[in-house]
């Protein structure tokens with residue numbers, strides 16, 4: 244049945260049984276049935292209509308930096324926007340960018356145009372779409388601070404424009420986590436600044452990130468959200484969990500808020516490690532840690 248998608252898209256934009264471990268920063272995940280690499284919003288509309296007609300589930304992937312895919316993979320279609328919808332246009336103090344653009348690349352482009360506001364995004368590995376979906380943030384900045392409008396399609400493929408005030412922004416939260424729309428792009432409003440100062444700020448944040456975070460191992464960044472009044476890293480460090488390992492999954496020695504794949508980790512290893520950490524934290528602090536990373540795929 245999946246082969247029928249070749250009637251609406253050229254084979255260069257379709258992959259069958261694609262291993263998700265090749266598309267996630269964790270380097271974990273079994274195959275998806277079909278992966279679509281769209282070139283335009285029109286491709287996405289066509290695929291959505293086809294999937295709806297055939298009742299096939301659709302999953303949207305940005306750059307795979309904030310997901311944990313189960314070992315059996317994903318049934319149905321994965322539409323990968325990361326590295327696909329890639330256009331950027333600078334217009335005075337505003338930037339229009341498509342959802343698949345790498346956030347750190349967008350930050351560099353803003354800096355080169357003497358535009359301030361995206362310095363915090365230096366080194367963030369996800370796409371603009373993923374960043375909006377979860378209101379990505381680091382070093383005191385959040386993507387919500389620079390978003391003016393977001394352009395999306397609903398499940399039927401109808402286009403919609405959202406103004407930032409309507410997006411229900413919260414800590415690692417936006418309306419897109421409840422409405423199921425696909426983000427196609429956004430208009431960002433930045434501030435004119437001094438190019439050298441913007442670049443110096445980004446270099447400083449990049450240095451801090453490299454010093455504090457285990458960037459030399461595959462991971463999905465912070466595995467848990469920050470509980471109010473706590474930092475996860477020091478909490479796990481005090482519990483002696485740094486270096487605790489199940490299979491190939493390990494609580495990072497460098498930053499205990501990260502689980503790293505030391506080589507050959509399965510999703511099951513990571514899930515077991517998450518459960519173990521949660522139980523330890525519950526017993527010691529009476530706190531329920533909430534997973535920040537999105538867990539997807541067939542159980």
Ligand SMILES: NC(=O)C1=CN([C@@H]2O[C@H](COP(=O)(O)OP(=O)(O)OC[C@H]3O[C@@H](n4cnc5c(N)ncnc54)[C@H](OP(=O)(O)O)[C@@H]3O)[C@@H](O)[C@H]2O)C=CC1
Pocket residue numbers: 302303304305306307308309310324325342346366367368369370371372373374375376377379380381419423424425426427463464465537
């Ligand atoms: N602060 C930091 O240091 C780090 C931050 N991150 C953040 O995580 C974010 C994840 O981005 P990315 O790797 O691209 O995302 P992923 O590919 O990991 O996708 C995560 C989820 O986001 C949703 N999503 C992604 N793109 C879109 C879109 N265009 N429209 C609607 N939903 C979308 C999907 O949910 P669904 O299927 O339900 O639609 C998907 O399950 C990054 O932008 C980054 O900010 C990640 C690592 C480190």
Ligand SMILES: C=C(O[C@H]1[C@H](O)[C@@H](CO)O[C@H](OP(=O)(O)OP(=O)(O)OC[C@H]2O[C@@H](n3ccc(=O)[nH]c3=O)[C@H](O)[C@@H]2O)[C@@H]1NC(C)=O)C(=O)O
Pocket residue numbers: 380381382383455463464465466467468469474475476477480496497498499500535
């Ligand atoms: C990596 C991510 O985002 C990160 C983002 O890069 C950083 C930097 O601003 O702040 C958040 O991490 P975090 O809550 O762990 O904060 P950090 O600044 O890294 O650490 C907090 C404090 O704990 C200390 N710390 C951290 C780790 C550790 O093992 N031991 C320790 O003592 C740090 O030195 C620091 O004083 C984001 N995570 C969340 C869930 O909010 C991500 O979302 O995937």
